[in-house]
Amino acid sequence: MPKSDDESPLYPYDGVLLQSFGGPEGPDEVLPFLRRVTAGRGVPDERLVEVGEHYDRVGGVSPLPALNRRLVADLAAELTERGHPLPVVLGNRNSAPFVADALEQLSAAGATRVAVIPTSGWRSYSSCRQYREGLAEAVTEHPDLVLDKIRPFGEHPGFAGTFARDTLTATREAVAAVGAEAVALLFITHSIPDAMDETSGPGDGEGRAYSADQAETAAAILAEVDTALGVDLPGGLAFCSRSGSPRTPWLEPDVNDRLRELAEEGHVEHVVLVPLGFISDHMEVVHDLDVEAAETAAQLGLAHTRVPTPGTDPAFVAGLADLLLERAGQARGEDPVRATWRDLDSHPSRCPLGCCPNLQTARPALCGED
DSSP states (O other), X not given: OOOOOTTXXXXXXOEEEEEEOOOOBSHHHHHHHHHHHTTTTTOOXXXXXXXXXXXXXXXXXXXXXXXXXXXXXXXXXXXXXTTOOOOEEEEESSSXXXXXXXXXXXXXXXXXXXXXXXXXXXXXXXXXXXXXXXXXHHGGGOTTOEEEXXXXXXXXXXXXXXXXXXXXXXXXXXXXXXXGGGEEEEEEEEOOBHHHHHTOSOTTSOSOHHHHHHXXXXXXXXXXXXXXXXXXXXXXXEXXXXXXXXTSOBOOOBHHHHHHHHHHHSOXXXXXXXXXXXXXXXXXXXXXXXXXXXXXXXXXXXXXXXXXXXXXXXHXXXXXXXXXXXXXXXXXXXXXXOOOGGGOOOOOSSBOTTOSOOSSOXXXXXXXXO
């Protein structure tokens, strides 16, 4: 296994873990996958079967595992092209190969210190700390293995800049088709319980890091588009994939509700949907946006464009490599520049004390101050 020597810019790392949510790769895997996703929440199988119908449209196969395997291959190729190859391994929270399997593979190959890339760029319990809890659980079989995660990357040029470029392209085409006065932008992310958003971020901070970070990035992208096109377009956050008890408040507005509101305003004819909360085409994108939101838009007589997720875009892959180099410098005791797009705020790679707490059960988590 290639290793970084003490002169490599990736030293002290000798392996990379891409830590993902996971997804089923066949009809027989759908229900077990959903049971793992909802473990401990008391969700009955009857409800899971209903959710599983979303996967029926795609043959029971989530697009995410294949996309992640390509991302692993492309990131490994990027590191090799830069002259410091390292093995990059995929480990999932909710489907094979699990994080424990990935760590076993890396450890067996001789890895001692691994850089972790969670496939979510935002701060909240479900998008950050839950990944860290999974690392703590999986590493128990390998107590000598050191794991360090990269920082939240929602504001990094490889992520935010890629979304800005593709949003500009889509918006330019929409404006050319119907005129600027008839175009609106919606930046879409996964809804979470309001209490989870309220406690997202450092324990001594203001909270609302999940929604605030994404609202800030969305506003910066919208400003970039407005400046480039010489327009002043409406835009803002909307949410998808709400689940759980209807008595529990979740972040709103739902994307379908927002589409209805825009249609009622009377002047919007084309909506650009920007899936800012996702790095690749999760089921929340291919079902909630490409199926449900698309059907809602059609019923309302609205044209729409769905901006692509970064996925394996070369700029995004290069950005992940840059984040690995940044994290390696920090591990060596250096203080590298934390690059951001359009001067957006960056956040530390080691999560501060009390960051994004588990509101149900206290569980150990790696890569943080607690």
